[in-house]
Amino acid sequence: MTVKSLADLKIKLFTDGADKAQIVEMAKQPWIAGFTTNPSLLKKAGVSDYEAYGRDVVAAVPDRHISFEVFSDDIPEMVAQGRAIATWGKNVYVKLPVTTTRGETLYDAVRTLSRDGVNINFTAIFTQEQVARAVEALDGGAPSCVSVFAGRLADFGYDYRPLMQDAITRARATKTIEIIWASTREAYNVVEADDMGCHIITAPADVLKKLPALGSKTPAELSLGAVQAFREDALSAGLKMTVPASHAAE
Template sequence: MTYRLFIDSAKPQEWDLARARGWLHGVTTNPLIIQRAGLRVELATARDLVEAAKERALAEIQLQVTGHGAEEMLASGRALRALWGHVTVKVPATAAGFAAATQLIRDGAHVTITACYSAQQTMLAAAIGARYVAPYYARMLDAGLDADERLDAMQRIAGQQQNLSVLVASIRSVDQLETLARRGFDTFTLSAPIAAAFGQTAESDAAAADFMKAAEDSLKS
């Protein structure tokens, strides 16, 4: 199994930590993430993020459409797709979103159906040829839904397709990430704090410090 790991961030300096550790496949964003980064949700911002992704030779950057209806979302998605061949267009799992996503895929765009909460939405994503479905794991838990059962159902449906992956979002701890990975999920997007903690343990840091102390002490004798 090969893991495909993204960082959920609109701050290139946060991308660099994950890149330096060697695991970063790409970046995911949405209007909330962009706003929280102190940026405007507009095409110029998307263009700047794409340029940063190009400079870092990222495999993929996911940018989300805006708009109140299918036509506005479609126009937004086409503008985002035109920025770079490695852009994946994120579209919300709403009626208008599926209508826009269908046409974007017909145009040749790679599409993520985001804010996916059910198996039936995964079926629709598969039917139209989406690349990813992105369920919000922790938000499902917060809503009192059986998040594990729902994600498992999504995974079973996606596993029957050739090109559809479940991109698990809204991970709140490394423990959640580990648990889902043990259950067979292999595609995740991590917030900057989870990305910073990923792969790190106090025990490993302590062992490394002991090794270095032994090396330094050996030079004193």
């Protein structure tokens, strides 16, 4: 069984999260290539003054990709927010969802922004049609990413692999588009994405922190470690059980 180590990975590793202290901590790792945020993560981090937060994070990490998402649900206003966000730094990618909450698509909007020089992260992609139209809209524009939510598809029982492979193939036929494997659930997803030739994977810090341990233990060592942990926890919990003498001797 061949197991990859962190050093074997060719895929770019992004941290998904909005806590500034965590972003700064993860930026100390040379193998972290960028960062992605979204409104849900901003809410969790307690962000309210978006521009002040964004400019602060860019100043703290000026040399790596950082995605900031628009939050309006009106397409003209989303475009205006995108243009404003793009001014926060040269390393900024403007994140726009594939549709509004009413199902209005943003393909024309991202095409315009991309051709105006705005780096785009087109997000919430779940279908082959969305992939195809996203790539068509962004091809030939500024550097851009298409975020495919593989993990969330898996949560609902869908095989994400054909969609991911199609997206990667389409993007690799362009000069400006990279695919982001999004909604990562476990460390092995990083290995899967790397095997497929995906450009980028974004994952929570707690998943990424497991990567230095890739390939460091054999299955037999993991088995023994699990047994030892169970025994140590039983002793520390003070578990007690009365067993008949006849059974104890068996």
